[in-house]
Amino acid sequence: DQQVKQNSPSLSVQEGRISILNCDYTNSMFDYFLWYKKYPAEGPTFLISISSIKDKNEDGRFTVFLNKSAKHLSLHIVPSQPGDSAVYFCAASATGNTPLVFGKGTRLSVIA
């Protein structure tokens, strides 16, 4: 059973508009959430994270929102740029030396 779910395998957005990538999780022990961006033939790179004590974290064009009661988080990118086209992975972890649990990823295509 998937603990971290990204139900949209792909998303297309026009340049300049907002991109919203969603992620749901089932494990209530998760207390730290991350988004990774991955270009073809490269390893994922860390993008932004949020602790469960917060409901929002912003870094430039990227904002992550966390709704603990719904076990849902989302990544907002605004304005979207063609260089943002990549696969975005949502990941979660519980406290301690535990590995990340990844979602299957959402492929974002930003169209110029």
Add this chain to the structure above:
Amino acid sequence: GAVVSQHPSRVICKSGTSVKIECRSLDFQATTMFWYRQFPKKSLMLMATSNEGSKATYEQGVEKDKFLINHASLTLSTLTVTSAHPEDSSFYICSASLTGFTGELFFGEGSRLTVL
């Protein structure tokens, strides 16, 4: 920022041979490194957790005799795919954390293995 380097980035080998992939933390000491396998259209699958100076912890379903992991120093972990078969062809990625807590991981560039 912290840099994790993998080598080789691409490797092609014949079926039945063994391939070693290195994962190095270049500017920090990583007591724990993780090895993932990326399947097409799927998420990164954790294969094993590599702890410096001790045996790796393998995830269920991962053959430890086939995927040998060695973490001999605080900056180097290696994954050896033994007796490789075409179904082992995949993208292998390592990651390392600064303090052992996996809240923020630094990923290697990935190694694409093709077994002919």
